[in-house]
Amino acid sequence: MLKPSLLQRVLLIWWTLFGHYRKHPAQGLFLLLGLSLGVAILLGTLIVSSVAKTSFTNAQQIVGGSVIATIQPVNGKRNLPQSTYTSLRRNGFTNLIPMAEGRLKLKDGGFISLQGIDAFALAHSTSGDNATQTQGIGGFGQADFSMLAFSFPPYQTLISKSQAKQRNLKDGDILTLANGKTLPAIKVVSDSLGTGYSLMCDLACAQQMLSLPGHLTSIAVTKQPDDVEQLKALLSEDTELRFPSKTAQNAALSDAFFLNLTAVSFLAFLVGCFIAFNAVRFSVRQRLNMVQQLRLVGVTFGEIAMALMIELLSWALLASFIGCLLGWLIASALLPDVGLTLVRLFQGQNPLFIEQMTHWWPLALMVALTATLIATAQPFWQLAKEQPLQSRQIAQSKSQMGYAGIALLALGGLLTLMPHSQSLGFVIAACWFIGGAMLVPATLVYLYGVLANNKRLVNYPKLQWVVTDGKQNHGRFSVAMMAFTVAISAGIAVTTMVSSFRVALEDYLEQALAEDLYLQPDIEQVIDIKAFLDQRQDVALAYRYFYTSGAISTTSKIDNSVKGLVRGVTDHQLRHDSISLEKQVDNLWPRFHMGEGILINQTLAFQQQLKPGDKLSIKAKARWIEVEVLGIYYSYGSTFSAFSMDQNWLKILWPAVNTVEIGVFLNDGQSIEPLLNTLQDRFKVQSHQSIKPQEMKKIALTLFEQTFMVTQVMILFTLLIAAIGIYCACYAAELDKQRQLTLLKVLGVNNREIAGLSMLQLCFNAIVASLIALPLGIIIAWASVHIVLQYSFGWHFAIQIEASTLSIIIISAVMVALLSGLLPLYQLSRKTVINAFREAV
Amino acid sequence: MIKVQNISKTYQDVDRQVTVFKDLSFDLNAGETVALMGQSGSGKSTLLHLLGGFDTVSSGDIIVNDANITTMNDNQLSLFRRNQLGMIFQQYNIIPSLTALDNITFVRRLIGLPAVDEDTEQLIDVLGLRDRLDHYPAQLSGGEQQRVATARALAAKPSMILADEPTGNLDEETAAQVMELLVKAVELNAVTLLLVTHSQTTANYLQSTWRLKKGVLHC
Ligand SMILES: Nc1ncnc2c1ncn2[C@@H]1O[C@H](COP(=O)(O)OP(=O)(O)O)[C@@H](O)[C@H]1O
Numbered sequence A: 001m002l003k004p005s006l007l008q009r010v011l012l013i014w015w016t017l018f019g020h021y022r023k024h025p026a027q028g029l030f031l032l033l034g035l036s037l038g039v040a041i042l043l044g045t046l047i048v049s050s051v052a053k054t055s056f057t058n059a060q061q062i063v064g065g066s067v068i069a070t071i072q073p074v075n076g077k078r079n080l081p082q083s084t085y086t087s088l089r090r091n092g093f094t095n096l097i098p099m100a101e102g103r104l105k106l107k108d109g110g111f112i113s114l115q116g117i118d119a120f121a122l123a124h125s126t127s128g129d130n131a132t133q134t135q136g137i138g139g140f141g142q143a144d145f146s147m148l149a150f151s152f153p154p155y156q157t158l159i160s161k162s163q164a165k166q167r168n169l170k171d172g173d174i175l176t177l178a179n180g181k182t183l184p185a186i187k188v189v190s191d192s193l194g195t196g197y198s199l200m201c202d203l204a205c206a207q208q209m210l211s212l213p214g215h216l217t218s219i220a221v222t223k224q225p226d227d228v229e230q231l232k233a234l235l236s237e238d239t240e241l242r243f244p245s246k247t248a249q250n251a252a253l254s255d256a257f258f259l260n261l262t263a264v265s266f267l268a269f270l271v272g273c274f275i276a277f278n279a280v281r282f283s284v285r286q287r288l289n290m291v292q293q294l295r296l297v298g299v300t301f302g303e304i305a306m307a308l309m310i311e312l313l314s315w316a317l318l319a320s321f322i323g324c325l326l327g328w329l330i331a332s333a334l335l336p337d338v339g340l341t342l343v344r345l346f347q348g349q350n351p352l353f354i355e356q357m358t359h360w361w362p363l364a365l366m367v368a369l370t371a372t373l374i375a376t377a378q379p380f381w382q383l384a385k386e387q388p389l390q391s392r393q394i395a396q397s398k399s400q401m402g403y404a405g406i407a408l409l410a411l412g413g414l415l416t417l418m419p420h421s422q423s424l425g426f427v428i429a430a431c432w433f434i435g436g437a438m439l440v441p442a443t444l445v446y447l448y449g450v451l452a453n454n455k456r457l458v459n460y461p462k463l464q465w466v467v468t469d470g471k472q473n474h475g476r477f478s479v480a481m482m483a484f485t486v487a488i489s490a491g492i493a494v495t496t497m498v499s500s501f502r503v504a505l506e507d508y509l510e511q512a513l514a515e516d517l518y519l520q521p522d523i524e525q526v527i528d529i530k531a532f533l534d535q536r537q538d539v540a541l542a543y544r545y546f547y548t549s550g551a552i553s554t555t556s557k558i559d560n561s562v563k564g565l566v567r568g569v570t571d572h573q574l575r576h577d578s579i580s581l582e583k584q585v586d587n588l589w590p591r592f593h594m595g596e597g598i599l600i601n602q603t604l605a606f607q608q609q610l611k612p613g614d615k616l617s618i619k620a621k622a623r624w625i626e627v628e629v630l631g632i633y634y635s636y637g638s639t640f641s642a643f644s645m646d647q648n649w650l651k652i653l654w655p656a657v658n659t660v661e662i663g664v665f666l667n668d669g670q671s672i673e674p675l676l677n678t679l680q681d682r683f684k685v686q687s688h689q690s691i692k693p694q695e696m697k698k699i700a701l702t703l704f705e706q707t708f709m710v711t712q713v714m715i716l717f718t719l720l721i722a723a724i725g726i727y728c729a730c731y732a733a734e735l736d737k738q739r740q741l742t743l744l745k746v747l748g749v750n751n752r753e754i755a756g757l758s759m760l761q762l763c764f765n766a767i768v769a770s771l772i773a774l775p776l777g778i779i780i781a782w783a784s785v786h787i788v789l790q791y792s793f794g795w796h797f798a799i800q801i802e803a804s805t806l807s808i809i810i811i812s813a814v815m816v817a818l819l820s821g822l823l824p825l826y827q828l829s830r831k832t833v834i835n836a837f838r839e840a841v
Numbered sequence B: 001m002i003k004v005q006n007i008s009k010t011y012q013d014v015d016r017q018v019t020v021f022k023d024l025s026f027d028l029n030a031g032e033t034v035a036l037m038g039q040s041g042s043g044k045s046t047l048l049h050l051l052g053g054f055d056t057v058s059s060g061d062i063i064v065n066d067a068n069i070t071t072m073n074d075n076q077l078s079l080f081r082r083n084q085l086g087m088i089f090q091q092y093n094i095i096p097s098l099t100a101l102d103n104i105t106f107v108r109r110l111i112g113l114p115a116v117d118e119d120t121e122q123l124i125d126v127l128g129l130r131d132r133l134d135h136y137p138a139q140l141s142g143g144e145q146q147r148v149a150t151a152r153a154l155a156a157k158p159s160m161i162l163a164d165e166p167t168g169n170l171d172e173e174t175a176a177q178v179m180e181l182l183v184k185a186v187e188l189n190a191v192t193l194l195l196v197t198h199s200q201t202t203a204n205y206l207q208s209t210w211r212l213k214k215g216v217l218h219c
């Protein structure tokens, strides 16, 4: 007879080991599910966050985007000759987009704002250096040249989806103006293209509609010019380069958001790894016996290792494919609006996304394989090196693990005292995350131990079993409970971070865009317009917004001054309401307007380590004036130092400061259109001189809303996967418990009682784990926000703890855990004692 | 009093049927002690499992003290086990998380009897477990574990004990020890005992020996 080759032997061993899954297909299924879901969730989050990032960036385009400045007519002029643009281009300023915009009356009496853009300039100005990131005006990126069709015959008028809905327009509709002219056919485009509330058409067409042949209303500057002075010098005295002061754009805010999303995906990854680890661990635990037998009949360690390697790789490969597919499906189900539907994908309508996918696939596969290897290597290693007659009792070192957990938690705590940095924040969060999870088995064992010492327990034999079994057989559920803890605390951390971020964003918009109308008229008109506004019945407050640049210094080191923006605040409730304070002294506003002190932003407070009540000096009129810090307001990512003081006092300290900016608050229920029309008629205020913050806010919010919805669904999905993970983990642990339960059955405990006891134990475990996971999740969120964010971007937002959401998460997690116990119990109740014994592992 | 009437047991596999025995009938009187012998695979364990309600008959009735255990529901079966049955397996099967004492007294406490009474004390002494009461199963030798299992089977004063090769894993000397103790305790309380064994020596401790051969019981 031929001696079987090594490969044949290994394959035989592999087949023998694999027999386990033929006998227990559910376990094979859970293992695969655990691995695939782990991969899917990571991948899904990565895809979603990358797409969300694009849409988020687009969302910011509407109110400025990469338009960093505009060239505008001044001195009462309403437009500028197109030759200004051509001469600038000739002088090497290429990142310019000529625009003609204005309001037009429609035949039906309504108004539209029309924005005419030169598609050619648009394409050129956005094809700069890092083209994938630079989004042009209206969010047009490089890959969207097809969208430029609006500029070529047959011309189109672009309108955003939400505007189209509001105005009841669809593709192909023709708008007729009051003067009988018609606009090119309507083409509805995604909101994320950022056309905002204007309709967009070709420049020449807009010039014709607005009766501005050869003239522009402004020129957008999309990139910081190399030489601002040269550019200014090229402008005629009737034009001016202006940097916008009122936008919803905030790069730091979106950076922070992406850091958040990154954190989500890594937490998800951890959860996935734990699910996979747990699944593999059980399949290994349950085959220790089989490996022992194999070793006894002379199979070598090497052969077992190789056989396991084959199994491991097949699981990994299979799981990575399924995981990739799932992750992809999830992402596409979540993001139909961002161009991710499979249909669109296959029809090739979204080259940008296909580009992204080809970029994701290899990465996804690599990540999937690595994750699978991490999760499977250790338990398989343990299985492979199993000694022939080694005791099956796996060495129990739960208290050691508990101490290690405490040590990690303490280490994380100590690290918070260190000089902070972004990476330190991640390290702290990781310490707490892992330390907290490690604490769970030890805590459970400790609690069971305390309960077991209760002498009265002898009178309740069934309870005694619950407690002593819990204490002794913790190995069975410890990994499951760690996975449970990791899943819930990740869920809590993510939910807390995102909901806090959302509140911060809304507050930011509320603060940045509080007014109903914001005007930047020509300087000669400011006084008249202000006086006019003050008299109007519909105006609640019209204030001139003064600001300048000033220097401050903490009293101790006068020479160490910092420059910052000084803002004036008029004494009015509406102005007070639009400042979100993080900290403040008592009786703030009266003291503020008496000139006793100033409000500083977070950036300044953080840089100078200031808190309310501290003293500092501001430099004005060539001397230092000592003031008190009365409060700290959120800077929402602004990296500029800034402080606010009473406006009258500001004018006294800096008498030369002037401003053209006027903020207008309307009385409740008043519409803005009549006021705007009057201003246009009477003061010839042009459309680019007025900003409607509420409208900007509404559009910004709708767009953010989409991103948030996707994020929210992603979180739900994380939680769902965590739930499935909890289910798989607990299910495996419950199967492991069957032998002990069968013993009880032999002794005359009935099925109902057994179910009760088993559930009681599971419930206790789950509740203890949740009680550890809850604070864990919150401190991890805290660490992410207060350390990672604070030190990455110099600001943080307040952590919002939503008790109701968190309790729902915890209650449902415990329910899922309990649910996982039901099937094994049901199966147990259906089996005869003998079969239960035979099948118990 | 155990009445076994025409019981059959057939295992239904996917592709084949294994009939262990067919139309088996016998009576076992209260206080009778019987050794059940037979070749490996002859169905001795199966018979014991059926008598304890651990497995289900394919047909026939098993009447223990006037109650038919083949028609009992889970709850009734549990009560039957805790009140009337003592089971000793070859693999001991004692609860690993409980001490020897807690294992021995488990069923007593389950029924609501005081954990330990005079008889229990005596049982512990007779089985020589006095010094081992605080130990956990993992800390006990095989013989000690089997003695704990035996004590547990007896402690709640069942009317019958089913023992499946209780001495199969023990050396001769320990086996003899356990058998002596078991028989002594059984006779003391007039318990019915059906004990599976391969050893004639062990069988000799009991009143009679039955043999199971090709599905037929030779009494
Ligand atoms: N679950 C089962 N499925 C199929 N056949 C079984 C099962 N359990 C036992 N048998 C068969 O029933 C017969 C009797 O088994 P058993 O009662 O364990 O024998 P003994 O205890 O006398 O050695 C054997 O042939 C065995 O193969």
Ligand SMILES: [Mg+2]
Binding pocket: B044, B045, B046
């Ligand atoms: Mg047998």
